[in-house]
Amino acid sequence: MQERLVGEGTVPLYMRVRDQLAIQIEEGALTPNTRLPSERILADEYGTTRVTTRLALAQLEAEGRIYRSNRRGWFVSPPRLIYKPTQDYSFSDNVTSQGRVPATETLDVTPTEINAWLAVKTGLAVGDPIVWLRRRRQIDGRSVLVENIYLNPKRLPGIETYDFNRSLWKLLREQYGVELQGKRIEMYPTALVDPQANAIGVTAGTAGLYVTRCSHDAEGCFVEFDEEFWLHDALSIQVEVN
Amino acid sequence: MQERLVGEGTVPLYMRVRDQLAIQIEEGALTPNTRLPSERILADEYGTTRVTTRLALAQLEAEGRIYRSNRRGWFVSPPRLIYKPTQDYSFSDNVTSQGRVPATETLDVTPTEINAWLAVKTGLAVGDPIVWLRRRRQIDGRSVLVENIYLNPKRLPGIETYDFNRSLWKLLREQYGVELQGKRIEMYPTALVDPQANAIGVTAGTAGLYVTRCSHDAEGCFVEFDEEFWLHDALSIQVEVN
DNA sequence: TCGTCAGACTGGTCTATACCAGATCAGCGA
DNA sequence: TCGCTGATCTGGTATAGACCAGTCTGACGA
Numbered sequence: 001m002q003e004r005l006v007g008e009g010t011v012p013l014y015m016r017v018r019d020q021l022a023i024q025i026e027e028g029a030l031t032p033n034t035r036l037p038s039e040r041i042l043a044d045e046y047g048t049t050r051v052t053t054r055l056a057l058a059q060l061e062a063e064g065r066i067y068r069s070n071r072r073g074w075f076v077s078p079p080r081l082i083y084k085p086t087q088d089y090s091f092s093d094n095v096t097s098q099g100r101v102p103a104t105e106t107l108d109v110t111p112t113e114i115n116a117w118l119a120v121k122t123g124l125a126v127g128d129p130i131v132w133l134r135r136r137r138q139i140d141g142r143s144v145l146v147e148n149i150y151l152n153p154k155r156l157p158g159i160e161t162y163d164f165n166r167s168l169w170k171l172l173r174e175q176y177g178v179e180l181q182g183k184r185i186e187m188y189p190t191a192l193v194d195p196q197a198n199a200i201g202v203t204a205g206t207a208g209l210y211v212t213r214c215s216h217d218a219e220g221c222f223v224e225f226d227e228e229f230w231l232h233d234a235l236s237i238q239v240e241v242n
Numbered sequence: 243m244q245e246r247l248v249g250e251g252t253v254p255l256y257m258r259v260r261d262q263l264a265i266q267i268e269e270g271a272l273t274p275n276t277r278l279p280s281e282r283i284l285a286d287e288y289g290t291t292r293v294t295t296r297l298a299l300a301q302l303e304a305e306g307r308i309y310r311s312n313r314r315g316w317f318v319s320p321p322r323l324i325y326k327p328t329q330d331y332s333f334s335d336n337v338t339s340q341g342r343v344p345a346t347e348t349l350d351v352t353p354t355e356i357n358a359w360l361a362v363k364t365g366l367a368v369g370d371p372i373v374w375l376r377r378r379r380q381i382d383g384r385s386v387l388v389e390n391i392y393l394n395p396k397r398l399p400g401i402e403t404y405d406f407n408r409s410l411w412k413l414l415r416e417q418y419g420v421e422l423q424g425k426r427i428e429m430y431p432t433a434l435v436d437p438q439a440n441a442i443g444v445t446a447g448t449a450g451l452y453v454t455r456c457s458h459d460a461e462g463c464f465v466e467f468d469e470e471f472w473l474h475d476a477l478s479i480q481v482e483v484n
Numbered sequence: 485t486c487g488t489c490a491g492a493c494t495g496g497t498c499t500a501t502a503c504c505a506g507a508t509c510a511g512c513g514a
Numbered sequence: 515t516c517g518c519t520g521a522t523c524t525g526g527t528a529t530a531g532a533c534c535a536g537t538c539t540g541a542c543g544a
Contacts, residue, residue, distance in 0.1 A: 012497060015446065038524060049499055051293075054525090059447045062433035071506045071525045080430060086483045185481040188322055189431040189451050189474040191304035203526080204257065205301045207449055207474075209431050232431040239427040239481055241328045254527060280494060291529055296495090313495045313536045445496080 017046050017056035025065055025076055032078035033140070036066065039074075062207060064233030067142075070201060080236040081139060085185045085213060087240075089169035091137055100139050106164040107134035107146070107199065111153070118150060121214060122225045129153050131160050133168075136199055144234035146199040148227040155221050168224075178223055180215045187211040189232060196229040207232035256297035259288045263298065267307055267318055274320035275382070278308065281316075304449060306475030309384075312443060322478040323381060327427045327455060329482075331411035333379055342381050348406040349376035349388070349441065353395070360392060363456060364467045371395050373402050375410075378441055386476035388441040390469040397463050410466075420465055422457045429453040431474060438471040449474035 021042075024030045036042070036057075043053040057074055060066045068074050081098060088094045095102035114128040124130070133149040149168065151159050156176055164171075172178040192200065192208035200206075211228040263284075266272045278284070278299075285295040299316055302308045310316050323340060330336045337344035356370040366372070375391040391410065393401050398418055406413075414420040434442065434450035442448075453470040 014497075040524090049501090050525095051500090052498060055497080059433065062447050062449055063435065064430070064432050068525075069507095071523090072508085073524060086481060183483065185483075186478060188306070188478040189449060190306050191301065193305065205304050207304055207431060236428060236430040239328060241425060241427075241483075256527075282494085291531090292495095293530090294528060297527080310495075313493090314538085315494065 013046075013048055014052050014055035014059065017042070017048070017053060018059045020046070021056065021060060022065065025060075030076045032076050033142075034076045035072075036074040036076070061233075067231070067233060068202070070203070077233045078140065078142075081144070081234055082238055083235045084238045084240070085187075085211060089180050090167045092167050095139055101141070103138040103141070104165050105136045105138075107136055109133050109160050109164065111160055118225065121212070122150065122152075122222055124152070124222060131156075133164055134199075135164060139234065142234075143200045143231075145228050145230040146196050147229070150225040150227075152222050152224065155217065155223055172223065178217045180223060181218060183216055184214045185211065186213075187237070192229055192231075200229070200231065202231070209235065209237075255288075255290055256294050256301065259284070259290070259295060259298035260301045262288070263302060264307060267302075272318045274318050275384075276318045277314075278316040278318070303475075309473070309475060310444070312445070319475045320382065320384075323386070323476060324480055325477045326480045326482070327429075327453060331422055332409045334409050337381055343383070345380040345383070346407050347378045347380075349378055351375050351402050351406065353402055360467065363454070364392065364394075364464055366394070366464060373398075375406055376441075377406060381476065384476075385442045385473075387470050387472040388438050389471070392467040392469075394464050394466065397459065397465055414465065420459045422465060423460055425458060426456045427453065428455075429479070434471055434473070442471070442473065444473070451477065451479075 021030075021036070030036065037045070039050050039053050039057070042057075043050045046053065057066065057068075061068065061074075064080070065077055066074050067077050078100075081095060081100065083094065091104070092102045110132045112130055112132050114122065114124045114126055114130050116126055118124070118130065119126045119128075122130075131151040131153050133151060134146065135149065136143055136146050138144060153159060155178070156172070159176075162171055162175070169180060172180065188210055190208060190210050191205045192202060193204050196208075197204040197206060209230040209232050211226075211230065213226045213228070215223050215226070217223050263272075263278070272278065279287070281292050281295050281299070284299075285292050288295065299308065299310075303310065303316075306322070307319055308316050309319050320342075323337060323342070325336065333346070334344045352374045354372055354374050356364065356366045356368055356372050358368055360366070360372065361368045361370075364372075373393040373395050375393060376388065377391065378385055378388045380386060395401060397420070398414070401418075404413055404417070411422060414422065430452055432450060432452050433447045434444060435446050438450075439446040439448060451472040451474050453468075453472065455468045455470070456464075457466050457468070459465050
């Protein structure tokens, strides 16, 4: 069916389709959050099948250039949010300062106990009380991360009664006089799997970045341990050291 | 053909295959750097086709649990290297201290000039001389990153004549008395594309982590700008701040 | 003994097709 | 006006093949 283009014999077809789409994105013919033509239409246009077209789309997705919305289509990725985990404590402020619109949803708040894994991460003892908070955060209406936050109720009595659909950092400062001091950050790229993939509303297996952060107050008392699951194309990390 | 397992109706077949393999990896039946059975054999075993089997393998690859070696097969990923970009200057020392075996290959050394992009990154002027060094680095015989290093010949006269198959950090210290002071680090997950994918010996589109680092000496003089392309499953980043 | 080369094996790419399930929307009916 | 319904769109999952291009190995010959 498909007539091979002369001089491109060694470049796989799906990479040529990728290249065509990438050019349209770079040249601005396709702008951020624009929907791409459907897979069937693209397959027709390039004289190939859906399977091959999906290879090209998966390639662009892996590069962070496009993303998918379950059964709605493929969209051009917006620019990455610049995120400085050693400095930024307020997601909202950071997003806003980059001209984007943040949103936060609290998924649930559960008083529970420290398990073996958390004991290592937080320095508390197994069985100590902890408040487990799950939130989902959006940029310009797109869910880009879910997070598990473990708050120390000894340092933050009554914390579970507050509204978490706002900046946690401001809440801690205003209600408890806590000045968070960033500390140990750990991160690595990995695929998002359930339940996180489900919470963000993406297919299990979507590329992500896993970030953990352990914060103390100015006196060195453990305040919160934060575990973030980001979509891989949503952020660019910056760290500056003196 | 394939008889659906009772009670698992909603879990896609490729995820069930993924789960079976993941269990074998977790339980130690498949140890790091072990080769998995071939795609055709796995497809037979699970009563499905290569396409579906490859979906399962791609899922595990995205999670960083397995990796592929071009036309040789799929292998279980070894543990991630812990990498502290704000502290670690010697790849070799870091790898060795984690009980692994490092190796470095110099791909090429080219004296050239600062272009517009490098001018922004380094603070030098367009047209200034710069020495461009490309290296590939391995852990236990597996290529895990390629890097572009841009060295300032004004601060490092004659740098292009040295052997780079060793620790650059030690070379700078011993030959030039440079104590690197870190700086600005930027990183984000993305797919590796050519020429980097080719240099590492993986398929274009393999998930990676892109890291840049700009270093100065104790006097604040620009010394080197480093651009690293890592395999996404090879490292875990740690940053500590006081 | 050692290098070479054919063949078997691996993943890489691709066609063609099918059915499912969630999202969307126009139009109908209360 | 508003809610429901069904048709139609989307991507998600899956089958069943095919051929290509490196990798590896073992047998053979110098």
